[in-house]
Amino acid sequence: MENAFQVDLRGVVDLLSRHLYSSPRVYVRELLQNAADAITARRAEEPGAEARVQIRVGDGEVEVRDTGIGLTEDEVHTLLATIGRSSKRDELGFARHEFLGQFGIGLLSGFLVADEIQVETRSAKGGPAVLWTGRSDGRYQVTKTERDEPGTTVTLRARQDAGEWVTARTVTELAELYGSLLPIDVTVNGRRTTLEALPWAERHATPDARRDALLDHGERLFGFRPLDLVDLHVKEAGLTGVAFILPSPANPAVRGAHRVYLKRMLLTERADGLLPDWAFFARCVVDAAELRPTASREALYEDDLLDHTREELGRALRLWLVRLAETDPDGLRDFLRLHHLGVKALALHDDDMLRLVDRWLEFETSAGPMTLAQFRTRHPGGRYTASVDEFRQLAAVSGAQGVGLVNGGYVYDSEILQRLARIDPDARLEPLDPADLATHLGPVDPREELAARPFLEAAAKALDPLGCEVVLRDFDPASLPALYLTSRAAEHHAELREARDAGDELWADVLGALERTMAADRPRLVLNHRNPLVRRVTGLPELSLAATAVQALYGMALLHGHHPLRPADSAALNRSFLGLLDWAVGGEERG
Incomplete structure (x- = not known):
């Protein structure tokens, strides 16, 4: 005998609020998402249909009215009352990638702030208007109603403990946060909250005017005046956007918080993993059509497309650095003074960046700060140390004897010095064995x-x-x-002797025998x-x-x-x- 699962709606709402969504504020995003999808569906049938979402807020009530495709009475029963069904996008016969939503949870998020949700809708396909009333205890009812134009109106009245989420100020801020880039007209109590176009796609009189406008945009978003900006495009992900270069040193251990939109709806303000780890000197604002969100729609899903996108965005930043070296050497020096660690990290596996580091980045040497290219010209037989302490001990002595020395003790420096031969066999620098200095x-x-x-x-x-x-x-x-x-041999010999003295009898004999095979080098x-x-x-x-x-x-x-x-x-x-x-x-x- 087969039985159907029984769903406790209160339990589902509790699951959403405690484990899926980070905050009740996402209900505004989900309502906007559903309205935008409905408008997209209608425009697929009627390209000239009006694209408008009107939000009214007052007396603890939020009403979201759209000019979308609407629902028939059968679709209301099928789509609004069945938890876990794929989504209205599939039911209406449109490809999923045309829409913002992926999980069909949207309307349930309203129960994060209200115990009752009303959906008044009329389908553009024809048929009477209906009113669906759903309650958080799992009950719902459907009745006929009067509505002249196709579209949907969602109304919810907040519970007493959720009043802060339904004030006009809060809803306006959330509508601007999540939906400012939507290609539809969104208003809250008559105030428009959407922009005319993507900031990086707007037309300007000159390239300089565009640059200034985008720098202003970056400053408003991130709170700093960017040092520079880089246009981003990844065709496979349907991604466009801008990377803003930080004007101050960044901590490599702190992953960047990027602003990511999916189909022009804000996914998150704190996306990490969008750029390669070495690109911690940039903050991005991007809009993508094909990247996948996680179930909470607050992060990106790790898959092959995201990996490819990350590589392409890293490539764009690398090309920007190469162009900067060719066209604006002073700007490159300013950048390197701030973000040399990121460039060094990239140079470990990228020959173009290695050439840039060799030519432009200053290293600490026994003759003062200079680039590696300059150092090799002045000190053909130069050496490097693998630790800062060794450099400080030997730099003055080495320099006085005419032996140039590079400090390779900082992060990535020794690895970079070892890789120089990849770009030029004559660029090889050997490590200094202190015994040779004698x-x-x-x-x-x-x-x-x-x-x-x-x-x-x-x-x-x-x-x-x-x-x-x-x-x-x-x-x-x-x-x-x-x-x-x-x-180096004497150091190894000393370490072996210490290990022998600290080990047990068996290891002492083994290490002692090994020690006797090594040449004495004191x-x-x-x-x-x-x-x-x-x-x-x-x-x-x-x-x-x-x-x-x-x-x-x-x-x-x-x-x-x-x-x-x-x-x-x-x-x-x-x-x-x-x-x-x-x-x-x-x-x-x-x-």
């Missing part, structure tokens, strides 16, 4: 190095337990007494003989004091280079500090 540091005079040999032997003995060698060099800047340099403490303090330390007659001083210089070099301190390093730094303090106090007593 080969560029000048040797000490042989006589002075010979005189310092006892000191160097004592220093080597002091730092040997710390796994570090000591060398004496002569280099600029003279203000830097010591430099801690370690190769970090170096490079003492700068050009520094006055180092010269005094190398000349100390008391070698034990010299060893303590070297340990202090070792600790200072680690701290200056932002290197991590191992327990042994911290202990050596403490010993040297206390030893030098004890020597200083003892020196006063001796005096």
